[in-house]
Every structure is written in structure tokens, then in C-alpha cells.
Amino acid sequence: MIAWDGVSPGNWAAELERSDVCINLTGRSVDCRYTEHNRQAIYQSRVQSTGLLNRVIAALSHPPRVWLNASTATIYRHALDRDMDEITGEIGGNEAAAADTWKFSIDVATAWEAAFFADSMPRTRKVALRSAMTFSSDRGGVFDVFSRLVRFGLGGAQGPGTQYVSWIHAADFIRAVEFLIADDELSGPVNLASPNPVPNSEFMRTLREAWGIRPGLPAKPWMVEIGALLLRTESELILKSRRVVPRRLLEAGFRFLFPVWQDAARDLDGARLRADDRGEDDQEQDR
Numbered sequence: 001m002i003a004w005d006g007v008s009p010g011n012w013a014a015e016l017e018r019s020d021v022c023i024n025l026t027g028r029s030v031d032c033r034y035t036e037h038n039r040q041a042i043y044q045s046r047v048q049s050t051g052l053l054n055r056v057i058a059a060l061s062h063p064p065r066v067w068l069n070a071s072t073a074t075i076y077r078h079a080l081d082r083d084m085d086e087i088t089g090e091i092g093g094n095e096a097a098a099a100d101t102w103k104f105s106i107d108v109a110t111a112w113e114a115a116f117f118a119d120s121m122p123r124t125r126k127v128a129l130r131s132a133m134t135f136s137s138d139r140g141g142v143f144d145v146f147s148r149l150v151r152f153g154l155g156g157a158q159g160p161g162t163q164y165v166s167w168i169h170a171a172d173f174i175r176a177v178e179f180l181i182a183d184d185e186l187s188g189p190v191n192l193a194s195p196n197p198v199p200n201s202e203f204m205r206t207l208r209e210a211w212g213i214r215p216g217l218p219a220k221p222w223m224v225e226i227g228a229l230l231l232r233t234e235s236e237l238i239l240k241s242r243r244v245v246p247r248r249l250l251e252a253g254f255r256f257l258f259p260v261w262q263d264a265a266r267d268l269d270g271a272r273l274r275a276d277d278r279g280e281d282d283q284e285q286d287r
Contacts, residue, residue: 006049156218161201
């Protein structure tokens with residue numbers, strides 16, 4: 001393994017020569033307060049590293065045939081009225097009631113993709129992965145966060161509950177990446193999201209049912225704001241409506257293992273319980 005700083009060229013660049021694929025997922029986590037320092041880190045870690053790769057790959061004699069670069073489904077506007085796909089979806093940032101943090105996220109997303117597509121590379125196919133929240137059973141992930149709320153009785157609707165949640169099961173995320181590598185026709189922005197986004201109230205109810213927990217206290221918008229402050233994160237992650245669908249993947253023939261949140265939630269819940277059981281068994285053996 002060769003490390004890179006995402007800022008300057010180094011020995012790592014030689015590894016891209018004659019490689020088949022470049023996948024860049026670099027970016028400081030957005031699960032934080034958007035202080036000026038964190039905003040700079042979020043922006044620069046994405047835009048600067050992508051621009052650097054553009055320069056390095058353009059200079060290679062035998063560049064990768066495909067470059068997949070992370071992007072985000074947050075690039076679309078706050079959408080309650082209709083689905084946002086890659087063809088007809090509307091880029092956000094001009095919503096009259098949008099909070100400053102929402103506009104910042106969209107500014108980052110558009111600058112990120114602008115850096116990615118800035119240079120034409122005839123020998124390298126470029127795909128921007130506009131990914132929704134990716135759910136896996138791993139500890140510390142977004143599924144873990146939502147599951148803790150449910151298990152502590154706080155799994156009711158968050159904010160108005162009408163805002164849409166776009167999501168993708170980790171298994172489908174990996175399969176979609178493999179599909180995009182193999183499909184030589186797909187380039188440009190591609191949404192990595194389930195074809196069935198759901199309102200927050202339904203999303204949380206389904207998660208409660210997967211855990212076998214019926215009650216769930218709702219959280220008013222002001223309660224979400226306070227909770228985000230205490231958790232050192234931003235309410236945008238909960239309150240912005242992301243109604244994103246993967247039109248280009250579906251039209252290219254990709255089939256989701258988990259297109260419906262109910263099935264995904266049950267699978268993730270089962271995987272988490274099995275992992276917890278294995279952890280308890282390991283602890284018993286260590287005693």
C-alpha cells in the first residue's frame with residue numbers, strides 16, 4: 001500500500017501507469033459542524049485531490065481506462081415534489097428557503113464535479129458517483145446511528161417527516177461500482193441510490209419494525225437542530241429532502257439486490273445482530 005496526501009504528486013502516481021481503474025473516494029467526512037475550518041477541509045479535500053488526479057492522469061503514457069470519482073446526491077435541490085435523476089434533476093443552491101449549510105454542500109458538490117470534468121481525457125472514461133447515504137451493518141456507519149436512535153426509543157419522524165431519504169445498501173453500492181467499471185458506455189454523472197427513496201417518517205417506521213420496536217418519539221425541527229449541535233453534526237443530513245433515483249443505472253440494465261427499504265433494513269438488522277452475537281462469543285472465549 002502506498003500513501004498519498006491528496007495535495008501533491010509523489011511516488012503513488014507511478015501506480016496509476018498502466019492501471020485499469022482509478023477510484024477516488026477522498027474527502028473529509030461531512031459528519032461535523034460546518035465551522036470555517038471544517039468547511040475549508042471539506043472543500044479542499046475533495047476539490048484539490050480531484051484536480052491533482054486530473055493533472056497526474058493526464059500526464060500518464062498509459063492512463064487508467066476508467067476513473068470513478070466520488071460525488072454526492074446532495075447536489076440536487078431539496079425535492080418533495082418529484083424524483084431527481086441525472087437527466088431531468090435540478091441542481092440545488094437557489095432554493096429561497098435553503099439554509100446556508102445546504103448551499104455550502106451544493107457549492108462543494110458542484111465544484112467537486114467541475115474539478116473532475118475540467119479536463120477531457122480521450123483515453124480515460126470518467127464517472128462521477130453521485131451517491132446517496134450508504135447503509136452497511138458496520139459499526140460507526142450511518143445505519144448504526146439511525147439504529148441507536150430506534151433502540152433508545154427516539155426513532156420517530158424527524159422534523160416534518162415528509163422529507164425524502166435517498167439510500168443505498170452497501171452490497172448494491174459495491175455491485176454498482178463493479179457494473180460501472182465493466183460498462184464501457186456509461187460516463188458522466190451516475191446516481192448511486194435505491195430506485196425507491198422514502199419519506200423520513202416511513203423510513204424510520206420501517207427501521208423500527210425491522211428492530212421489532214413499535215414506539216418512537218418524533219423530533220420537531222428545533223429538536224433536530226439541538227440534537228445536531230450536541231452530536232457535533234449538521235441538521236442538513238436529516239432535514240434536507242433527497243429524492244434521488246438511479247435512472248442511468250436502471251436504463252443500462254443494473255438490477256438492485258435491495259431496491260426496497262423494508263428488505264434492506266431487515267437484511268442490515270440481521271447482519272448487525274449476527275455480528276453482535278459473534279462479538280459476544282469472542283468475548284466469552286477470551287475470558
